[in-house]
Amino acid sequence: MSTYIERPRYHCALGGALVTINSIERAVAIVHSAPGCAASADVAATVGSGYWGTTVTDGRATPSTNIVEREVIFGGEERLKEQIAATLDVIDADLYAVITGCMTDIIGDDVRAVVAEFQKQGKPVIVAETGGFKGDSSVGYDFIWESIISQYVTKGLPKDDRLVNLFGFVPAQDVFWRGNLIELKRLLGLLGVRANTFLTPFDELPSLKESSRAALNIVFSQVHGISAAGKFEEVHGVPFVSEPLPIGPTATEAFLRRVGEQFKIDSALLEKVIADEQTHYYRFINPLTDLVNDQDFQRFGVIIGNADYVYALTRFIADDLGWIPYFAAITDLLSDEDQEKVAEHFNTIDVSLRPKLIFEKDTDRITQRLNEELEKENDPYGTPISPAFVIGSNLDRPLAAGLKAGFWGVSFPITNRIVTDQYYLGFRGGLRLATDLISVLISNR
Amino acid sequence: MGLKEDKTVPGREDRVAACMAHGGCASGIGKQDKICLKNNERGFSQAGLCQLLPTLGMLLTLPETAVVIHGAIGCGSTGFGMNTSIKLHHLLRGNPNAKDSLWFSTNLDESDVVHGGEQRLEETLLAVAEKYRPKSIIVLQTCTPSIIGDDLVGVIEKVRPLTDIPLLYSHCEGFKTKIWATGYDVAFHAMVHGFIEKDKEGPPPRKKERAPGERPKVNIINLASMGKPDELELERLLNAIGIDVVIGPNFADRETIRNLTQADLTVSVCPTHDDYLVHYLHTEYGIPYVMKDMPIGLENTSKWLLDIASQFGLEKEARAFIEVEEAKARQAVQRYLPALKGIRVFLSAGEFRAVVTGGLFQELGMEIVGLRSYHHDDFGTEFYAQLVKAQGDKDFPVDIANFQPFELVNLLKKIKPDLFCGHVFDNAWAARLGIPCITIFRIFDFYVGYRGFYEVAKKAVRNLRNHSFNTKLSQNVPEAYRKDWYDKSPFAYIKSDKLEDAADLQDTAESFQTAVAAA
Numbered sequence: 001m002s003t004y005i006e007r008p009r010y011h012c013a014l015g016g017a018l019v020t021i022n023s024i025e026r027a028v029a030i031v032h033s034a035p036g037c038a039a040s041a042d043v044a045a046t047v048g049s050g051y052w053g054t055t056v057t058d059g060r061a062t063p064s065t066n067i068v069e070r071e072v073i074f075g076g077e078e079r080l081k082e083q084i085a086a087t088l089d090v091i092d093a094d095l096y097a098v099i100t101g102c103m104t105d106i107i108g109d110d111v112r113a114v115v116a117e118f119q120k121q122g123k124p125v126i127v128a129e130t131g132g133f134k135g136d137s138s139v140g141y142d143f144i145w146e147s148i149i150s151q152y153v154t155k156g157l158p159k160d161d162r163l164v165n166l167f168g169f170v171p172a173q174d175v176f177w178r179g180n181l182i183e184l185k186r187l188l189g190l191l192g193v194r195a196n197t198f199l200t201p202f203d204e205l206p207s208l209k210e211s212s213r214a215a216l217n218i219v220f221s222q223v224h225g226i227s228a229a230g231k232f233e234e235v236h237g238v239p240f241v242s243e244p245l246p247i248g249p250t251a252t253e254a255f256l257r258r259v260g261e262q263f264k265i266d267s268a269l270l271e272k273v274i275a276d277e278q279t280h281y282y283r284f285i286n287p288l289t290d291l292v293n294d295q296d297f298q299r300f301g302v303i304i305g306n307a308d309y310v311y312a313l314t315r316f317i318a319d320d321l322g323w324i325p326y327f328a329a330i331t332d333l334l335s336d337e338d339q340e341k342v343a344e345h346f347n348t349i350d351v352s353l354r355p356k357l358i359f360e361k362d363t364d365r366i367t368q369r370l371n372e373e374l375e376k377e378n379d380p381y382g383t384p385i386s387p388a389f390v391i392g393s394n395l396d397r398p399l400a401a402g403l404k405a406g407f408w409g410v411s412f413p414i415t416n417r418i419v420t421d422q423y424y425l426g427f428r429g430g431l432r433l434a435t436d437l438i439s440v441l442i443s444n445r
Numbered sequence: 446m447g448l449k450e451d452k453t454v455p456g457r458e459d460r461v462a463a464c465m466a467h468g469g470c471a472s473g474i475g476k477q478d479k480i481c482l483k484n485n486e487r488g489f490s491q492a493g494l495c496q497l498l499p500t501l502g503m504l505l506t507l508p509e510t511a512v513v514i515h516g517a518i519g520c521g522s523t524g525f526g527m528n529t530s531i532k533l534h535h536l537l538r539g540n541p542n543a544k545d546s547l548w549f550s551t552n553l554d555e556s557d558v559v560h561g562g563e564q565r566l567e568e569t570l571l572a573v574a575e576k577y578r579p580k581s582i583i584v585l586q587t588c589t590p591s592i593i594g595d596d597l598v599g600v601i602e603k604v605r606p607l608t609d610i611p612l613l614y615s616h617c618e619g620f621k622t623k624i625w626a627t628g629y630d631v632a633f634h635a636m637v638h639g640f641i642e643k644d645k646e647g648p649p650p651r652k653k654e655r656a657p658g659e660r661p662k663v664n665i666i667n668l669a670s671m672g673k674p675d676e677l678e679l680e681r682l683l684n685a686i687g688i689d690v691v692i693g694p695n696f697a698d699r700e701t702i703r704n705l706t707q708a709d710l711t712v713s714v715c716p717t718h719d720d721y722l723v724h725y726l727h728t729e730y731g732i733p734y735v736m737k738d739m740p741i742g743l744e745n746t747s748k749w750l751l752d753i754a755s756q757f758g759l760e761k762e763a764r765a766f767i768e769v770e771e772a773k774a775r776q777a778v779q780r781y782l783p784a785l786k787g788i789r790v791f792l793s794a795g796e797f798r799a800v801v802t803g804g805l806f807q808e809l810g811m812e813i814v815g816l817r818s819y820h821h822d823d824f825g826t827e828f829y830a831q832l833v834k835a836q837g838d839k840d841f842p843v844d845i846a847n848f849q850p851f852e853l854v855n856l857l858k859k860i861k862p863d864l865f866c867g868h869v870f871d872n873a874w875a876a877r878l879g880i881p882c883i884t885i886f887r888i889f890d891f892y893v894g895y896r897g898f899y900e901v902a903k904k905a906v907r908n909l910r911n912h913s914f915n916t917k918l919s920q921n922v923p924e925a926y927r928k929d930w931y932d933k934s935p936f937a938y939i940k941s942d943k944l945e946d947a948a949d950l951q952d953t954a955e956s957f958q959t960a961v962a963a964a
Contacts, residue, residue: 004569005518005552007545012519034588034619035847036495037519044522047529056877056925060848060870064492068620072592086489086938090851092927102517102589103620106558132517133553133589333518395525398545415529 006362007395009048009331009412012132015041016140016170017099022058023171023178023199024208028093029058030125032080032111033101035066037132045137045172048394048412050419052172063087067103076109084118084125094205095152097144098127105131119151126151136333138224138306141170145228150235153212160213162263164188165196165238167229168221173306173412179423180245184220187426190273191256191265212236216262220245221308222345223338244345245312248430249281250319277427284431288438297441300326300385302403303355304366304392305411307332307342313391313410314346318353320430321437325355326385327373329366329392331411334359367399389437406440448725449642452598454615454631456622458483461720463624463822465493467845468852468936471816471833474843475826481941482821482845489938493847495619497585499628501548502527503669504583504615504635506534506695511547511579515566515597516587521550534696534888537673547577553589562590566600574608580699583613583635591618611699613639624820625847626717626795633722636694640702651730652707661757662689663710664726666719669695672888678896679714679740682770686754686762694722706730710756714739714749714893716824717797739797740893742805743771774895778809778902785905786810791860791875793817793853793867794885796845800828802866802885802892802901807835809902815860817844817853817871842961844935850874851926855935859961864905879919881912 010016014033018041021029031038042059046052054061065083067076080098087096098115115127128147130140145167166184169177181197188195196207196214217232217240219225229240241262246255253274260270291297301317303310307330317323330342339359346357356373360366377384388405390396394415400407409416410424410433423429446455457463466485467477497520504512505527514521528546535543551569553562566584573582586597601614613635617628641648655661665679676692683690694702705711711726713719713736726732735753740746747767754763788811792799796818803813813832818825833840842860844852853874857865865875865882872882883904886892891900 003552004513004565004572005521005550007524007548008518008521008550008552009525010518011522012517015519015522031492034495035493035623035625036498036619038492039494040498040523041519042492043526044519047526054870054873056923060492061850061925062492064490066490066493066623068623072620082488083490090489090926090930090938092924102558103592106589106592132519133555133558135554136518394529395545413525415525 006364008361009363009393009395010136010138010173010333011041011044012136013130013134013140013143014099014101014132015045016137016173017097017128017130017144018042018062018140019045019137019171020141020144020199021097021099024095024205025201025203026093026205027095027097028087028091029062030084030087030096030098031062031064031101032076032083032098032104032109033064033067034103035064035068037101038062038064044413047415049172049175050414050417052419057091057093063091072103072107075107076104077111077114080109080111080114081117084114088118088123088125094124096123096125097147098125099130099144100128102131102133105129105134124152137173138170138332141224142227145225146231148208149228149231152209153236154209155212155236157210157213159215161215162192163194163196163214165198165211165214165217165232166220167217167240168219168225168308169199170224171199174309175410175412175414175419176423176425179421180425180429182421183423183426183429187252187256187273187277188259191259191263191270193259193263193265212238214238216241218243222341223307223332223334244315245308245425247312247424247433248316248320249278249427251312251315252277252426252430281427281431285434292438295441297438298323299387299389299406300324301355302327302370302385302388302390302392302399302405304329304390304396304399305331307334307338309411311342311345314349314355316430316433317391318349321434323389325349325353326388327370328355328357329369330357330359331361331366333361363395366396367402370399389440391437406437408437408440447728448630448634448637448721449729451634454627454634454721457624457627457630457820457822458622460630461822463626463820464845465623465820465847466939467821467843468934468939469843470840471813471829471843472840474821474829484941486940487849487938488940489851491849491851494625495617496622496625496628496631497587497617497619498523499625499669500585500615500617500631500635503629503632503695504585504613505546505548506531506669507581507583507636508696508698509544509580511549511573511577511582513549513551513566513569513573513582513584514587515551515562515584515595516553516589518550518552520585520587521548524548530888534673537888538696547579549573558589558593561593562595563600566590566595566597567604570600570604570612571607574610579610581611581613581639583615583639586614586616586618588618588620591616591621609645611639611644623847626820629718630721633694633725636702637722637725640699641706644699644703648729649703649706652709655709660687660689661709662691662707663712663753664705664708664732665690665692665712665714666722667692667695668715668718670886670888671714672886672890674889674891675893675897678891678894682740682746682750682766682894683753685766686750686759688753688757688759706732708732710735710753712753715795715797717795717822720824739801741798741801741897742808743774743895743898744808745801745804746894746898747771770895774898777899781902781906782810784909785902787812788863788905788909789814790864790866791815791817791857791862792885793865793871795819795868796821796825798868798885800825800832803832804828804835805898805901806866807832808898809905811864812836812839813841814862815842815844815856817846817856819847821845851930852935854878854926855931855933858931859935864909876915877919877922879912879916881908881915883908
């Protein structure tokens with residue numbers, strides 16, 4: 001049974017589905033719900049993701065049935081039908097995705113039947129039931145992908161053994177999803193593997209339509225996107241692997257080696273790609289050596305965010321930055337089973353650098369749990385983890401201030417800077433992250 | 446019925462026959478059948494807001510209050526955004542260390558939808574009361590618990606005896622009204638019932654007569670969207686003619702809100718925002734009110750001020766003050782007038798704000814060529830005719846739309862204004878067409894009174910001077926709508942449920958064409 005959540009840092013299933021559709025070029029959502037649902041989810045995502053903002057068919061331009069009491073009493077199917085037909089007439093798009101809110105799921109509108117009529121006429125309309133009470137945005141991401149995969153992606157295409165699909169990036173919940181995907185595509189491309197990323201502004205719909213050609217799906221998460229990838233395997237026979245987010249040289253090298261093995265990449269090519277990227281990282285890092293050592297820029301790390309980032313950031317600060325991970329708080333709504341999976345993954349971190357791991361969705365209770373840990377240290381000066389650094393979301397700034405720690409926002413919501421094409425994945429993303437973190441330490445100069 | 450007796454707040458379509466779908470021209474506003482307008486709808490619609498959002502935005506401003514959003518998790522997802530904006534407000538109010546707002550979601554899931562969420566709500570209220578000791582707890586009822594039949598009031602009354610913290614509640618289900626401005630009423634309802642009517646000390650007694658020589662004290666009803674600079678300007682205007690002010694209820698604590706019952710006059714700066722509260726204070730506490738104008742632009746400011754002054758026999762002081770202030774403001778904008786002369790402007794915002802800002806632009810020598818109001822009710826009616834008259838009977842198209850950017854973009858492409866002045870999230874549509882934009886209000890800037898008159902002129906000239914960002918942008922953005930949409934009337938999807946309206950619509954289409962041609 002769930003409990004209340006203080007200062008939640010995600011939106012609902014409808015919101016997750018909505019922002020996923022909004023990230024796909026020439027796809028448009030048709031929200032079948034009360035007025036306000038689309039706006040609420042959209043504003044949360046487009047502001048909290050470092051001001052992703054809106055383009056032309058999202059935000060307040062999102063087609064929405066805006067159902068009120070009358071439809072709640074008499075049913076909203078007629079209104080939905082009218083809205084879909086009108087949307088096809090007015091909005092210039094190639095994929096129309098009907099997604100539903102709490103209201104319509106509770107009153108039991110047969111949205112699948114309504115959409116089926118349009119599908120019969122050959123209209124590119126799909127549908128997913130995404131009532132907000134069914135879960136958070138990550139759940140909504142999986143719901144909409146399951147619908148895209150089974151209702152839109154072409155079946156029975158021949159496989160391409162050098163093509164992969166990348167999953168696991170919930171737009172806005174991963175504030176850096178666009179930059180991250182673009183960088184992953186570049187890296188894989190260096191190895192001769194083409195990647196479909198779907199959710200960047202540079203992806204085209206045909207790559208989605210024909211994504212069943214892929215030889216493999218890579219899910220960059222242990223928990224999000226897994227059920228979508230399972231659906232993909234079931235419908236299109238494409239297997240999947242789950243990979244941690246590769247942040248920085250150590251994790252990215254390991255990732256590329258696994259890809260090399262999977263796709264039987266020529267070892268000379270693999271070594272060259274790794275060496276070139278490694279060189280890029282260290283030729284920029286090397287000149288910072290004075291600063292980092294002279295100024296003792298090692299920190300105790302407190303990391304707060306979703307399961308994927310918290311693991312990857314912990315790895316990066318431990319393996320590449322040489323910091324001491326102290327406390328890791330995972331804020332997703334996860335089942336017990338998923339929590340176990342994630343916790344096991346943390347056990348692969350050497351015990352000397354393994355942080356205390358908690359699963360906690362309440363912003364305030366994270367502080368409380370951290371303070372309990374600090375109490376246990378029994379430090380007579382009361383500063384057992386000074387100097388500390390908090391990598392979290394904007395909601396965690398008061399916690400950082402309480403510790404007199406440095407702070408940098410990596411997880412949703414980020415509202416104090418703009419995020420466009422920045423990314424933290426790969427060697428170069430690791431360089432960007434190192435640059436950002438160290439910049440915080442000198443920002444008062 | 447009124448705020449005191451209403452168990453739940455009626456939607457504005459019922460309370461004031463508000464309408465959110467109509468297209469026509471300014472000269473026609475007020476001449477249509479109100480009831481018919483009220484029922485207008487769209488066959489194609491885009492996302493609006495729901496009443497929960499303004500309710501949450503207002504109630505989160507109450508200091509050290511915990512807001513519990515009873516529903517599925519998404520309904521509280523904008524809390525952090527409002528928190529950011531409220532922190533900026535506090536910064537402007539000289540309170541940089543204000544704590545973060547506190548908001549909670551009861552996080553109803555599939556099992557709760559079957560079994561009900563009352564127990565969860567009760568547990569949440571008790572836990573929040575004990576752990577955070579806030580100065581008040583406010584529950585917002587959303588669609589899901591309302592549909593599954595959770596008894597919000599029952600839970601509140603069960604918990605009330607168990608805590609000394611004031612409990613407030615709001616029925617603000619999104620599906621209950623098309624007019625999200627109802628959310629303002631809902632927030633006022635929660636504040637009044639929580640801090641006055643059901644307060645542990647009971648409602649304050651009526652104020653005694655003002656003693657001879659005592660300075661009059663007036664309430665200024667503020668808006669969550671009004672910044673500190675504007676509040677300072679309003680305070681300055683009234684103080685200057687010998688009137689003290691109490692500003693609330695947004696950002697106000699329990700005592701200040703109770704104190705609203707002790708004023709000599711209630712002053713609204715936005716009738717369409719405030720009437721529900723203003724009438725409560727009038728009916729229950731006999732407080733007279735001024736609720737006609739918004740002090741934006743010279744004429745409106747002057748009327749507003751004289752109206753208030755006349756309540757206390759201070760007209761002479763007000764006239765003297767107005768004369769000095771107007772002279773100063775007129776002199777200050779002299780340098781900007783040449784650049785503004787004949788500029789064709791399109792406005793978009795809540796109706797009242799849009800029409801009065803139109804008056805300000807006309808005073809600067811500009812012409813209104815189009816206006817979009819989020820909804821229409823009687824408070825704004827007379828201003829349309831005034832605007833048309835003030836520019837030599839040149840009519841202009843009006844779109845009553847709860848956003849609906851597809852209509853706006855269609856209109857803008859036909860009208861091609863020189864300047865767009867819109868609410869936040871409106872300007873982008875004009876910007877992508879390459880039109881220079883100024884925001885109709887921001888919490889950091891002056892808009893009201895004399896200072897506002899000068900600042901808006903300066904801002905408009907600055908944006909007209911260089912809008913290369915928008916110009917270049919317009920050459921690099923995709924089109925959202927099919928080409929043939931732009932050949933149609935912007936109001937093609939507005940439906941009226943009265944048969945004789947077919948004729949009205951024909952009239953509308955014709956007068957619209959004329960208005961566009963004139964513009």
